[in-house]
Amino acid sequence: MKTPKFCFVIHPLSLEDVARYEPGAAGKGEPIIRKILEWMPSYAAVHVTGVRTPDGRETEGWFVAAPLLPEQMMDLPREEVYKRIVRAIEIGAELGANVAGLGAFTGVVGDGGVTIAERSPIPVTTGNSLTIAAGIQSLFRGASEMEVDPASSTAVVVGATGSIGSACVKLIAPRVKHVILVARNNTRLAKFHEQVRDELQCESSFTTDIPDAVRRSQLILTATSSTQDIIEPEDLQTGAVVCELSLPHDVSRRVALERPDVLVTEGGNMRVPGEPRFERVREPGTDFDLNLPPRTALACMSETMVLALERRLESYTLGRGIDLHKVIDIETMATRCGFTLADMRAFDAAITPEKIAATREAAAMRRLAV
Ligand SMILES: NC(=O)c1ccc[n+]([C@@H]2O[C@H](COP(=O)([O-])OP(=O)(O)OC[C@H]3O[C@@H](n4cnc5c(N)ncnc54)[C@H](OP(=O)(O)O)[C@@H]3O)[C@@H](O)[C@H]2O)c1
Incomplete structure (x- = not known):
């Protein structure tokens, strides 16, 4: 056949x-x-x-x-x-x-x-x-490349009550210290958090305040149905890793220009x-x-x-x-x-090993400058 x-x-x-x-x-x-x-x-x-x-x-x-x-x-x-x-x-x-x-x-x-x-x-x-599976692989590949230790990190899932985001919360939790759930609708968010908090194998919290959650996180996964940019360069921690699943993308193109120390990858x-x-x-x-x-x-x-x-x-x-x-x-x-x-990529361009090394270097320099 x-x-x-x-x-x-x-x-x-x-x-x-x-x-x-x-x-x-x-x-x-x-x-x-x-x-x-x-x-x-x-x-x-x-x-x-x-x-x-x-x-x-x-x-x-x-x-x-x-x-x-x-x-x-x-x-x-x-x-x-x-x-x-x-x-x-x-x-x-x-x-x-x-x-x-x-x-x-x-x-x-x-x-x-x-x-x-x-x-x-x-x-x-x-x-x-398969998008969820690829996104999880991609987030932790990024963490490894940026030498971020997941077990001592805070991760945020933006779009945490969605089809993709809700599964990603559960798959990320066993590998990190704290997971933050983010969406716009606080009632749905609170209900979902209540449902899953006992099964999540790490600390957890939820918020509708995206900039605040991003500022507290080393690992960021986006899976929203937003049609606007919602991740801005000024909110990202030095050396943060962002795995972008949303289509259209959530991460502002300004991140590519203004944050050479941050690794953004299209995860799907x-x-x-x-x-x-x-x-x-x-x-x-x-x-x-x-x-x-x-x-x-x-x-x-x-x-x-x-x-x-x-x-x-x-x-x-x-x-x-x-x-x-x-x-x-x-x-x-x-x-x-x-x-x-697939090999890492973001903002319409490949992320080469040299680019990753430069991103790590920029993060190290930025940490020294603080
Ligand atoms: N890369 C790939 O291969 C691939 C494959 C499939 C889907 N996708 C993309 O993945 C994304 C998510 O898909 P899905 O099926 O999981 O969608 P979904 O079930 O509709 O979930 C969307 C989530 O995003 C939240 N959200 C929407 N607008 C937001 C905003 N402005 N700020 C913060 N949170 C917001 C929603 O909650 P609230 O409404 O409460 O905010 C919800 O939690 C879409 O962009 C889709 O196109 C990519």
Whole structure:
């Protein structure tokens, strides 16, 4: 039997992304672009081929665009947005996909994929389980590179009541001294903290004050649905490590310019096995720019590919209460299929060993100067 195929729903995260998806949009005014997107139907944007495991299993799939910006996903009538996303999955299924993944805000809007899965012709996953696994690996890889000892550190999870953040709180806690839970809604935060505090194997607290929590932390993981920057350079401790899972990003670009002593990494990127090719459907022969290095995909895309490769045609990850066993299982499946954590990267650039050494050095100098 042939290996199942996948589709993955994508959407632009910014106006720059719109130009990347649709080169014809470059130079058009923002209000016009927003209006066009409101009316633009879902369409097959990318044909993915060459995803091949070390033992020779191969899959192909499609990225189907539901072309709305993050704010539009949140602000337009919910039913309108669901319709656009379900139509994208139907297009994928018509092309031959057997399992669908939800990218960025398509997995955030509403109830985190539950309603979309009910209306979809094929199983659906948000991809959040593998994103969590990759994020945790990435945070502690950053700590090791920056010589931060987790066991004596405070970590903050920004977006702690979310699908990704709530699982990250539980997985980070056994490895740190104190974990701070951050979100905007204090009632939900207090309730979640009450539910988990006894099972967390470290000290814990919660707050809605992001700058205060960040100022107290050496390790920071972001997984919010914010559409604005929320991590600013003036709040970060010397030598802090920031693992950014949010799409669009939460960390201000000013951090790259003003804080050479801080290590920021995009935590949800994975290297895809085989010779993956991301080809534009409308311009065959032309590669689609994912704004990632070659052979690299987001962890949520990777989860969808892994489910196809492993013939796990089920709605694997949905909603906000994620089963930690599933996180461990998808990590094992991904490893078996040859997916690995991608090299470190942030602010559209690779983080080379030289850059890490320079970051450590800048942190040491800054500590001496205090
Ligand atoms: N890198 C990847 O491969 C990958 C894969 C999947 C998803 N993602 C991204 O991960 C992020 C989280 O996804 P999710 O499914 O976990 O979302 P979610 O379940 O909706 O959770 C979002 C969390 O963020 C909090 N939040 C929202 N706005 C905030 C703000 N301005 N300040 C502080 N906290 C805020 C929410 O609580 P309050 O509303 O109370 O603030 C909630 O705790 C999204 O950006 C998504 O696009 C990345």
